[in-house]
Amino acid sequence: MIQKLLDERKLPALMKMNDGTPVTKENWEARRRELIDVLETMEYGRFPKKCGETTWKVVSAGESSAGKATKSRVEITVPMPDGESFTFPVTVSIPNTATADAPKPAFVYISFAFLWYYPEEELVDNDVTVAEMWMNDVAWDTDEHLEKMAAHFSKDGQRAPDTTGKIGLWAFAASCVLDYLLSLDCVDRNRVGVIGHSRLGKTALWAGANDERFTHVFSNDSGCSGAAITRQKVGEDFPAICRRFPYWFCENMKEISGTVEDSENAPFDQHYLLAAVAPRKLYVASAEKDQWADPVSEYLCCAAASEAWEANGVTGFVHPDRLPEGWDRFADGNVAYHIRPGTHYLSRHDWVRYCDFISG
Numbered sequence: 507m508i509q510k511l512l513d514e515r516k517l518p519a520l521m522k523m524n525d526g527t528p529v530t531k532e533n534w535e536a537r538r539r540e541l542i543d544v545l546e547t548m549e550y551g552r553f554p555k556k557c558g559e560t561t562w563k564v565v566s567a568g569e570s571s572a573g574k575a576t577k578s579r580v581e582i583t584v585p586m587p588d589g590e591s592f593t594f595p596v597t598v599s600i601p602n603t604a605t606a607d608a609p610k611p612a613f614v615y616i617s618f619a620f621l622w623y624y625p626e627e628e629l630v631d632n633d634v635t636v637a638e639m640w641m642n643d644v645a646w647d648t649d650e651h652l653e654k655m656a657a658h659f660s661k662d663g664q665r666a667p668d669t670t671g672k673i674g675l676w677a678f679a680a681s682c683v684l685d686y687l688l689s690l691d692c693v694d695r696n697r698v699g700v701i702g703h704s705r706l707g708k709t710a711l712w713a714g715a716n717d718e719r720f721t722h723v724f725s726n727d728s729g730c731s732g733a734a735i736t737r738q739k740v741g742e743d744f745p746a747i748c749r750r751f752p753y754w755f756c757e758n759m760k761e762i763s764g765t766v767e768d769s770e771n772a773p774f775d776q777h778y779l780l781a782a783v784a785p786r787k788l789y790v791a792s793a794e795k796d797q798w799a800d801p802v803s804e805y806l807c808c809a810a811a812s813e814a815w816e817a818n819g820v821t822g823f824v825h826p827d828r829l830p831e832g833w834d835r836f837a838d839g840n841v842a843y844h845i846r847p848g849t850h851y852l853s854r855h856d857w858v859r860y861c862d863f864i865s866g
């Protein structure tokens with residue numbers, strides 16, 4: 507059943523190089539570069555390159571979660587392509603159980619608002635460190651390119667056709683937060699994840715696709731231009747997302763988002779984005795009532811991307827031959843998926859399952 511549904515979507519081939527050569531474990535890295543290149547050129551814009559060392563300063567620290575953790579405010583400073591630098595804050599919660607002798611997992615959590623809800627104490631009790639980065643501290647979620655990090659990537663507010671959009675700036679900032687986390691000897695570098703919800707789920711996927719130091723990548727309800735297949739998607743489509751949020755993407759995205767037909771003729775689909783995480787660990791989650799994001803297209807996208815893991819000799823997406831429903835969770839492979847009843851939200855239920863996956 508699932509293969510038939512996938513065939514109907516008529517996706518561009520994943521496991522063939524641009525010149526038609528079949529993809530194997532040996533040329534996987536070259537294929538991964540091709541996937542990222544088309545996504546950079548047409549969708550998100552060029553992923554910023556580091557122009558120098560990321561530095562940081564802990565500006566305050568204190569006990570939190572009933573004394574079971576330390577919470578600090580850290581300023582991250584990143585050299586910019588115009589020779590200047592840009593500084594933004596993150597809030598880091600480190601459980602006392604995470605030590606140099608017993609390093610523990612950590613998340614870079616890209617959030618909607620400074621200290622947006624997350625079950626902080628529960629994460630502490632699960633020995634998980636969280637570095638929370640607020641997107642608006644990095645770049646405003648608006649169509650302007652003159653302020654904050656965006657100012658360093660535009661000329662007088664104008665962007666070149668493949669200059670990064672806001673998703674790329676937030677994703678790059680997440681990668682700079684990772685520089686800081688990896689400097690902490692209480693963080694287990696084999697278990698560092700990036701996580702975000704909705705537009706920030708798209709961002710987490712783009713960060714994880716580009717920065718291979720992220721061992722685990724989590725997309726919560728990311729939908730259109732995130733974890734959902736674009737071809738025949740229900741709910742939001744490329745024309746709709748680009749009318750409201752053109753600045754999330756590069757200017758070239760306009761070429762493939764005028765009509766639904768244009769987007770269905772694009773030389774890529776979102777399984778390219780998921781596959782760029784291979785052979786690392788990927789977790790995609792949906793909410794049943796979130797038809798705008800389209801849970802079926804998110805699930806099918808995991809199934810479509812799975813062959814990238816298999817070509818690398820590891821298990822991809824292990825799932826039954828049917829669509830997901832209720833509280834289904836399929837987490838036996840390197841690509842995991844769950845759905846839950848309810849609406850578009852990064853809930854406690856989702857967090858707990860992400861914790862299990864990264865701790866596993």
Ligand code: GCU
Pocket residue numbers: 703704705706727728729730742747798
């Ligand atoms: C809008 C947008 C989605 C996005 C969501 C969010 O609904 O259309 O693409 O994921 O906002 O970020 O909450």
